Amino acid sequence: MxxxxxxxxxxxxxxxxxxxxxxxxxxxxxxxxxxxxxxxKASPVNGARMVARAWTDPRYRDLLLSDGDAGAAEMGFGDLTYGLRVVPNTGSAHNVIVCTLCSCYPVSLLGPSPGWYKSFAYRSRTVREPRAVLAEFGLALPPDTGITVWDSTSEARYMVLPARPDGTGELAEDDLAALVTRNGLIGTALL
Amino acid sequence: MGGQTGFGPVPVGESGDPPFAADWEARVYALATMLRRRGVFNSDELRNAIERLPPDRYLAASYYERWLAAIEMLVREKGVLP
The missing domain is CATH 1.20.5 (Single alpha-helices involved in coiled-coils or other helix-helix interfaces)
Structure with missing residues (x-):
C-alpha cells in the first residue's frame, strides 16, 4: 500500500x-x-429496439438468437465485442442474467447497470436460488416454469428476449419497444 | 462471490438512476475503460485484481472503491507510471 x-x-x-x-x-x-x-447513448432503449424488431421480423429474430453482436450491429450498435448471446423467454422457460464474478453486462444496449446487479446478494444468490431472488423483485413464476441462469463473463454477455405480451398484435415496432423494460431485458421482470 | 452466502435480500431499490452516486465513481469507471483501451490491462485482469484485494478491505469497500483500489494495484504492478 x-x-x-x-x-x-x-x-x-x-x-x-x-x-x-x-x-x-x-x-x-x-x-x-x-x-x-x-x-x-448507452440505454435500455437500444436493447428494447432490438427486442421489438425480433418480435416483428422472424429473419431478424433468427439473426439475433444466432449471433447477438451481429444482431446489435444491424440495428446500428456496431463494434460490440460482447460475444452477445440473446436468450428467449417463452411461456414455460424463463431466463435471467447475472455476473457472479463482478458485473459484466452489455452496457451499450442496457445502459449502466443498476446497483442491485452489482450487489453481493444478487451475485451470490441468483445462481443458488433464482426463484427466491425473482420473488424479491415481485416476479412470482409458476412452479413449472423452468429458470435458466446465465452467468456473464468478459467473453460472453447476455440479454433476455422477453416474450411478446398478449394483445399487442396491432402495435407498431416503436410502440412495442416502449413496452420493454430494463429489468425485462435482464430477466428480473416480465412485460 | 467464491460461494459465500449470507448477504441478505437483493437491494432491488438500487435502480441505477443516477448510474453513479458521485462524480468520482464515473471517473473510476472511465479510467478503467481508458486503460483497457490502452492495453494496460484487460477486463479479466481488472476482475482478478478486485478479487485479490484483502478480504477485509474487499468487503468493507463500496463497488467503485474496489475498482479504484484494483486499478491502483494494477498500475503499480504493471509499472506504467513513473
Whole structure:
C-alpha cells in the first residue's frame, strides 16, 4: 500500500487520473467524451429496439438468437465485442442474467447497470436460488416454469428476449419497444 | 462471490438512476475503460485484481472503491507510471 490509499476516494481518483494523464495514458477530453457517450447513448432503449424488431421480423429474430453482436450491429450498435448471446423467454422457460464474478453486462444496449446487479446478494444468490431472488423483485413464476441462469463473463454477455405480451398484435415496432423494460431485458421482470 | 452466502435480500431499490452516486465513481469507471483501451490491462485482469484485494478491505469497500483500489494495484504492478 502506498500513502495515497489513505486519501478520501474522490481525491485518490483525481490523483490517479492526473498521474495517468501526465503519463500520456488518457486525457481529460477523452474521459469527458467517453462519459458523455455513456450518459447519452448507452440505454435500455437500444436493447428494447432490438427486442421489438425480433418480435416483428422472424429473419431478424433468427439473426439475433444466432449471433447477438451481429444482431446489435444491424440495428446500428456496431463494434460490440460482447460475444452477445440473446436468450428467449417463452411461456414455460424463463431466463435471467447475472455476473457472479463482478458485473459484466452489455452496457451499450442496457445502459449502466443498476446497483442491485452489482450487489453481493444478487451475485451470490441468483445462481443458488433464482426463484427466491425473482420473488424479491415481485416476479412470482409458476412452479413449472423452468429458470435458466446465465452467468456473464468478459467473453460472453447476455440479454433476455422477453416474450411478446398478449394483445399487442396491432402495435407498431416503436410502440412495442416502449413496452420493454430494463429489468425485462435482464430477466428480473416480465412485460 | 467464491460461494459465500449470507448477504441478505437483493437491494432491488438500487435502480441505477443516477448510474453513479458521485462524480468520482464515473471517473473510476472511465479510467478503467481508458486503460483497457490502452492495453494496460484487460477486463479479466481488472476482475482478478478486485478479487485479490484483502478480504477485509474487499468487503468493507463500496463497488467503485474496489475498482479504484484494483486499478491502483494494477498500475503499480504493471509499472506504467513513473
Amino acid at each position: 502506498t500513502g495515497h490509499d489513505d486519501l478520501p476516494v474522490a481525491a485518490r481518483t483525481r490523483q490517479l487520473e492526473e498521474r495517468l494523464i501526465a503519463a500520456g495514458l488518457t486525457s481529460d477530453d477523452e474521459i469527458d467524451e467517453f462519459l458523455t457517450r455513456l450518459y447519452t
